[in-house]
Amino acid sequence: MDHKKFRSLVKDLYKTVAELENMFSGRHFTPDGHMVGSLGECLVADAYGLELLTASNKGFDAMSPLGVKVEIKATQSTRVAFRSCPEHAIVIKILPDGTFEEFYNGKGSRVWEQFSGKPIPSNGQYQIALSKLAKLNEQVEESEKLEKFA
Template sequence: MIDHKKLRGLVKQLYSTVLELEAMFPGRHFTPDGHMVGSLGECLVADAYDLELLTASNKGYDALSKNGLQVEIKATQANAVAFRSKPAHTIIIKILPDGTFEEIYNGPGALVWKEFEGKRLPSNGQFQISLNKLRRLNQLVAASERVARAEPLRDQT
């Protein structure tokens, strides 16, 4: 069983440490990135939406919902995320320094993937999409097409 408050507290502590290091060494950046942000995001989303996390680097999706929906989880601190393939469903978040996150998109992967139609695949094999575009797409997703948050007790309070 996950200790929800402890998880958010550890993320907050991590970002607090980053700020302290940056204050000690002006001009140096200690922003968590790469695998760390991805793993933090997967854990925060799995906890908040009561998803079953799969083995890291599972191809095409990171977790399963209670009804078996395959969910690709994307987390960022920047203003865009990247996709290599069309997920069945995706939840995209922006991690905040206080240990919580902003849900950017929660819906069918096809709606996101449609944005890449007719575009040439970049040389790195990943299509980029901005968080602002994802926020607009998120407004088109019906409540019935979203993965529901876990009970309010586990919500980000």
């Protein structure tokens, strides 16, 4: 894959969004839904050297070079949702310039414990705030984190 071209395309996408919002004051063109999820998966796979797997696996999107299954969650907001306990999770917020900020990179069980004792939501997805994930990330030892390559 051409990493430089990929990053340029993502930045161009967000630049186009900003230009459309400036052109049509009061209208929002924010990418959402599947696009944000797919962009996040690709951004993380590229940055951490992960192999993206077939879409829609329960609890994982990619595999690390060491065989760790990784669930990738991306948002442009303040929350993400989990349906199951992943082996490892990386949670990011996609920024307006097409880059991202990492909020969590560690064992999925640490995140999943936050839902213990809570009733299953009607949509089957437990929501968690990025601020909570950032606090949990402080508990993650460097040896547990997947290393960012790019």
